[in-house]
Amino acid sequence: MQIKKLSLENFRNYEKEEFSFSPGLNILFGKNAQGKTNCAEAVFYLCTGSSLRIRHDRQLIRAGAPRARIAAVAENRYGEVSIEAEIGENSREIRVNGNKIAKNAELLGNINSVFFSPGELRLIQDGPDERRRFLNLSLSQLSRSYYTALLRYNRIVEQRNALLKDRDVSLVLETLPLWDEQLCLYAARVVAARMEFTARLAPLAVETHAFLTDGAERLSLGMDKVYEGDEEEIAAQLRREMQGAYERDLRLGFTGVGPHRDDLKISIGGMDAKGYASQGQARTAALALKLAELEIFKERAGEYPVLILDDVMSELDLPRRKKLVSRLQGVQTIITCTHAERVLYGKDCNKIRIAGGKIIR
Ligand SMILES: Nc1ncnc2c1ncn2[C@@H]1O[C@H](COP(=O)(O)OP(=O)(O)O)[C@@H](O)[C@H]1O
Ligand SMILES: [Mg+2]
Numbered sequence: 001m002q003i004k005k006l007s008l009e010n011f012r013n014y015e016k017e018e019f020s021f022s023p024g025l026n027i028l029f030g031k032n033a034q035g036k037t038n039c040a041e042a043v044f045y046l047c048t049g050s051s052l053r054i055r056h057d058r059q060l061i062r063a064g065a066p067r068a069r070i071a072a073v074a075e076n077r078y079g080e081v082s083i084e085a086e087i088g089e090n091s092r093e094i095r096v097n098g099n100k101i102a103k104n105a106e107l108l109g110n111i112n113s114v115f116f117s118p119g120e121l122r123l124i125q126d127g128p129d130e131r132r133r134f135l136n137l138s139l140s141q142l143s144r145s146y147y148t149a150l151l152r153y154n155r156i157v158e159q160r161n162a163l164l165k166d167r168d169v170s171l172v173l174e175t176l177p178l179w180d181e182q183l184c185l186y187a188a189r190v191v192a193a194r195m196e197f198t199a200r201l202a203p204l205a206v207e208t209h210a211f212l213t214d215g216a217e218r219l220s221l222g223m224d225k226v227y228e229g230d231e232e233e234i235a236a237q238l239r240r241e242m243q244g245a246y247e248r249d250l251r252l253g254f255t256g257v258g259p260h261r262d263d264l265k266i267s268i269g270g271m272d273a274k275g276y277a278s279q280g281q282a283r284t285a286a287l288a289l290k291l292a293e294l295e296i297f298k299e300r301a302g303e304y305p306v307l308i309l310d311d312v313m314s315e316l317d318l319p320r321r322k323k324l325v326s327r328l329q330g331v332q333t334i335i336t337c338t339h340a341e342r343v344l345y346g347k348d349c350n351k352i353r354i355a356g357g358k359i360i361r
Helices: 036-048 118-125 128-142 144-164 169-213 231-244 246-252 279-301 318-326
Strands: 002-011 014-020 025-029 068-076 079-087 092-096 113-116 219-223 264-268 306-310 333-337 350-355 358-360
Touching (some): 014 358, 025 036, 036 113, 036 306, 036 333, 118 128, 128 144, 128 264, 144 246, 219 279, 231 246, 264 279, 279 318
Parallel strands (some): 025 350, 306 333
Antiparallel strands (some): 002 014, 002 068, 350 358
């Protein structure tokens, strides 16, 4: 997959600009606060329909402008695809090949992307939310049915949590089994997909991590919760566990069992990474996970996604930077950094200098 052209209108600090990307390495460089990350964010938005940085789309609109527009021409293995997003104060419209889409699910999979920024250290060091987000983001791009199951699951959990706070306990106890029937079907789809994904992710990440550290430390990972069997059996297991947890759920007022509580456990050298990994260890482990993710996309979708490396180069030492770059053959990569080092990227990469929301030509 590759993005050939990206145009931004009233997006963040861009008034109007058009980028041409090459199929290999693209380096967006310039001083701080000039619009490098904004450009990377626009690419990610067209891939996923969301931004990693914000909750409200309106922050994407250039201050003082009524709406923002992002458009790209890309190519995936089925041919050329154009994607366009118009973002207004309270609404947005996304078109794929000129057709307005009704649901975000229809956007996913057109252009896949893997995003890596220094913030991704949270993946290793923080609580389970970040790791579930990682799984959800990957799997949603790879499978619309995962995305849809996840949305429905989350909606039912929310409603179930509201129900658990109802004072009419006998009514709640009567209603819960009905809810849980549906809930467990979606939950099982989510769980099964995650299991399959992590079963492949783990060996890839371990291998990549050994490559990055010259085998000095061993990474290991897997889901913390054990589920047995196929989707149907997983649903049955969840139903039993949910029933067993009615009393506790009622007492606490929220749903304590299910994939919204599961975690991807990561350990480095036998120690739980969360709470123990140093900055350097976390950085390398996060990078290994992202590179493994890249390979899974290649296997599942049949081609590499667009890789966005936002500000990560400066954080890695030279040997790791070189190792990273050596892995990017055949991957369209958009790198943001303050200095485009020639030693690292060679002279063939596409360098784009950015200042004040403009390309300096
Ligand atoms: N909605 C917006 N309207 C105008 N400017 C914005 C908007 N959102 C962000 N900016 C500006 O964009 C700049 C940051 O750009 P960014 O791409 O994060 O910088 P960097 O080049 O360091 O990656 C800041 O100066 C910020 O004020
Ligand atoms: Mg930046």
